[in-house]
Amino acid sequence: MAVRSEQDLRLLAPALAVWLAALLGLLAGWWAAIVVGALAASAGAMGLRQSPVRGDRRRVAFGALLVCGVLSAAPLGVRLLEAEQDxxxxxxxxxxxxxxxxxxxxxxxxxxxxxxxxxxxxxxxxxxxxxxxxxxxxxxxxxxxxxxxxxxxxxxxxxxxxxxxxxxxxxxxxxxxxxxxxxxxxxxxxxxxxxxxPWFQVAAESMRAALREACSVLPEEPAGLLPGLVVGDTTGLSSRVEEDFLDSGMSHLTAVSGTNVAITCGAVLLTARLLRAGPRFAAVTAGAALLAFLVLVGPEPSVLRAGVMGAIALLALALGRHGSALPALACAVIGLVLWDPAMAVSFGFALSVIATGALVLVAPRWSEMLARKGIPPGFAEGLAVPLAAFVATAPVIAGMAGEISLVAVAANVLAAPVVAPATIFGVLAAALAPWWPGAAEVLVHAAAPEAEWLIFVAREAAGLPWAVLPWPSGWWGGLLAALLAVVAVVALRRRGVRICLALLLAGALLVAVPGQVISPSWPPAGWAITACDVGQGDGLVLATGEPGRAIVVDTGPEPGPVDECLDRLDVERVPLVILSHLHADHIGGLRSVFESRAVGAVAVGPGRRPDWAWRSVAATASAAGVPLLELSVGQRLSWPALTVDVLGPEYVPPQDSSEEDGTGINNTSVVMRAATSAGTVLLTGDVELAAQSDLLASGADLRSDILKVPHHGSRFALPEFLGAAGARVALVSVGEGNRYGHPNPVTLDVLSAGGALIARTDTDGDAAVVPDERGPAVVRRGRQRHPC
Incomplete structure (x- = not known):
């Protein structure tokens, strides 16, 4: 059995004292930093008096506590006072x-x-x-x-x-x-x-820009991810990839930290060793690489923490002193908090320090324990490292974000093998890109499979049921998560508890797998229209009667959900994307519709407000090489099993009008009546009272079997308008727990009183309408068919 080396904890108390002084000084007031510093200095002085023997290891700890207490009370407290009274x-x-x-x-x-x-x-x-x-x-x-x-x-x-x-x-x-x-x-x-x-910042930006240009030879998602992995440049990272990385617990990979420093410096040290360089020369070379890397990335707090700790470790190597990593971490905390007290309240800084501490103190013990149980050493370490980091940081994440990723450990285990090669290829590409673009592109292509694997792992993990568990946010949520983590770690040491947990997991799989994998019920056969669960927005799909083809009406508030819905419906070609109007919750997912499928054209109504949205839609269509069409009242569009008639809008403000309020833009929504295999559908966008009145006054035929309820079921719905539709099915596209109070209970009551069956995406998920002998029927994803 391996002999576990004892950790040097002497700088732990001084680091905690400095951190606590800055934390309370910022949260409670400058005086709190002085109080904490005075108490720490007093404790250090008393400890020195009680250990007069020179050479006593405790004297170093007490002396450091005294110095850190003085620094916390004097310069730190004064600095907080100046900021508070600025x-x-x-x-x-x-x-x-x-x-x-x-x-x-x-x-x-x-x-x-x-x-x-x-x-x-x-x-x-x-x-x-x-x-x-x-x-x-x-x-x-x-x-x-x-x-x-x-x-x-x-x-x-x-x-x-x-x-x-x-x-x-x-x-x-x-x-x-x-x-x-x-x-x-x-x-x-x-x-x-x-x-x-400064010249070095200009040079660093030139290298980052050259790296982005070199990455442009890759598909969109890997091209946006690779600069984030290498230098923390997430400007090109798509919202969908970012969300997948957050939900899967892999977002730390795009925030440059100790992992990047360790990989970069480790590669330089390994190269120096292969060249038979001495330890001091290797340390100096790695230090130069570290400095260049920090300039390239930029002075972010997490990067500075990793850089300071890396510099301390390299100094120890140069001096031939292979001490514990814990003193290096403590020195990094002391130096960085004194230099920038704002780090004391930074969640990113806290997560970085806590995760590093867990890797130093907990991961080696768990790795040894797993090895004793017969798991090969490499696999044991691969499991222990992400598990220790997850358990240590979960309370902070839970209190900060109000959620816990249940797939983080598995996702990071699967991601770990490709992180180092992707980082090394990316750093080399960044170094060569300004002077030798061709070589940089070769290195980028070498890093592409790793980036694609990371995206695949994050997307599959985030898409699993219960991948993210909602959790109470704030201090109490964090303390509850910490308590449960401690209880779980202690309980799992008992064999009986582990057996019970395995039985529970097996039972859950027996229940979930047959229903979701062996005999999937989605998509329902013969579906005519589906309201996709895209959150607080609209995203509807209408079947054209041709295999794998469908029309998309609105794309939700962000990339990802509408793309996933189309994948679930096995839609491979989209002849037309119709955007009812240009609000963010209807156009945000447009780019993701183009992912892995062919799109014929994008159609909009006569409204061009707001300006930024119109420019974004035009740019997206242009980048995809598809035409941008305008729909007009009276126009008819036809496919084998689908016909769409444009009924509105009746009124549109002039293009030079300053009318950009939400109601005005909502009332420019394209209103359509579609004939499908399940009956007629009235698609209403977000029309409010004025536009609904105009449609009633125009004499347009509003009768429909299926109604897409206007404006997510808001209270701005005329009972006469809903009654004129007379729908037997009402689809409400709405986000769970939205801050607008959608759908409004009065609107729902009016629909129910008219005999409509209501399907809501916030409670039912994707809702499809299929033909039935008694009229249109609703299939809620994962639920049984409910005929009207």
């Missing part, structure tokens, strides 16, 4: 207009906005961190040099580099509590650049 903080709390000159400190971070289907994966804005150089609020200068955040338009600000000095005007807003930031500026317009970035 003049800009009070002005930001009152709002108003401001002009700021800021030195940018981090790369712009895209703000993901579900439904905004642009080329940046759903980003309309970026967040830029910086240090204030000068500020003018209400015409008066403000004496402040604190931190600030700029929330700015993506197109104008996404290319800003760290080190540049920019001037911006906009609206002031207060920062979130518990931060060093003294103000937030919502920027209008482009930046005014008054200072260039």
């Amino acid at each position: 003049d800009m903080r009070g002005l930001a709390a009152r709002g108003g207009e401001a002009e700021m000159s800021v030195t940018v400190t981090e790369r712009p971070r895209p703000v993901r906005s579900p439904g905004y289907g642009d080329q940046q994966g759903g980003s309309r804005s970026v967040v830029i961190a910086g240090e204030l150089d000068r500020a003018v609020v209400g015409g008066d200068p403000v004496a402040s040099t604190g931190r600030t955040l700029l929330i700015a338009p993506f197109d104008d600000w996404s290319r800003i580099l760290p080190g540049q000095r920019v001037t911006a005007t906009g609206s002031l807003a207060p920062p979130r509590s518990g931060e060093l930031t003294v103000g937030v500026l919502y920027v209008r317009g482009p930046p005014v650049i008054s200072g260039g970035a």
Whole structure:
């Protein structure tokens, strides 16, 4: 049996003291940092008095605690006091207009906005961190040099580099509590650049851009993922891949951290060893590679933590001292929190430190235990590492996100073998791309299978039933998850508990597999129209009567769900995608309709608002090489088993109109009446009261067997309009737990009173309508048919 080396815990208490001082100082007030620092310094001084013998190992711990306590009480407390009493903080709390000159400190971070289907994966804005150089609020200068955040338009600000000095005007807003930031500026317009970035930042951005260009030879999803794996550049990462990685517990792979540093430095050290270089030369070479890699990635908090720890480990190698990794982690925590106290409240920093601690303290023990039970050593380590990281970080993730991924361990085990080669190929491609694009493309092609495997694992894991378990968020949710993790670890040490758990899992498989795999009930035979479960939005599919072909009406708020629905329906060709109107919850998934299937054209109504959405739809159609058509009232579209008549809109504001309110855009929805094998369908988009009145007044034939309920079942539905439809089936496309209160109970009552059978995507999932002897029937995914 392997002899377990004792961990050096002497720096653990000083690191916790610094972290706690900064954490409480930010959350409770600057005075809390001074109190914690004073208590830590007092404890360290008392410990030194009680261990006067030189050479006593405890003296190092007490001495470090004393020093860290003093540093926490003095410079750290003073720094928090200055940020708390900064003049800009009070002005930001009152709002108003401001002009700021800021030195940018981090790369712009895209703000993901579900439904905004642009080329940046759903980003309309970026967040830029910086240090204030000068500020003018209400015409008066403000004496402040604190931190600030700029929330700015993506197109104008996404290319800003760290080190540049920019001037911006906009609206002031207060920062979130518990931060060093003294103000937030919502920027209008482009930046005014008054200072260039350092040469090394320019060179790093040139390498990142060259890497993105080299990756463009790959399909869209691997091309967006590879820069994220290598340098944390997620600007091209699609929303669907990002969501899959989150749900499968693999999102850490796109946030550069200790794994990337270990792989990069490990490759350099291995090369030096093969060349028979000495340990000091190898350490210096790896240190140079580490510095270059950190500049390439950018000064992100998780990257700096990994870099500091890596530098300490390399220093130990150069000096010939192979100490424990735990002191290196503690030194990284102390140095980084003192340098940037805001890291103390960063969830990413906490997850990184906790995961590293688990890998140092827990994973080796579990690996040995699994090896003793007969599991080969390599497999034992491969299981122990992700399991230890998952158990340690699950409470933090649960409290932060309000959910727990139940597939994270298995997904990371399957992903682990390809992470290192993908990273190495990607780093080499980034280094060569600016000077030798051809060689970079060869390396990118070598990394493509690994990236595709990661996407496959994340998508399959995220698509499993109960892949993500909802959980109470906040402190109590995190404490509950921590308690259950401890109970589970203790209980699973007992053989009887493990046997019971295995029996429960086997029973669950016996129940789930026959129903979902052996005899699947989806898609239902002869389906005519399906309301896809796309969340808070619309996504409908109408069969054309030709195998594998269907018309898509609206695509939901984000990529992924509508694509998955089409896959479940075995749709391989889409002759036409119809977008009822240009709100985000109807166009956000457009790009994903093109994935793995042929699309004939995209059709829209006469509305062109909002502008950003129209540009996005036009760009997506152009990139796919398909025509963009306009539908008009009276037009008829026909396929073998489907006919669509356009009934509305009756009124559309002029193209130069400033009418961009939600109601106005909703009322420009294309309204259609379709004849299908299951009966007539009235497709209403999001029309509200005015448009419904116009349709009633126009004398259009609104009678239908099936009604797509307007605007997700909102209260803005005329009973006369619903009555004119007289539908026997009402499809409500709506997201679970949405903040709009959809569907409205009054609207549902009116439909029920009219004799309609209601199917809701938030409770029923995908809902298909099929022909039946007694009229249209609804098949809810995984449930029995319910004839009307």
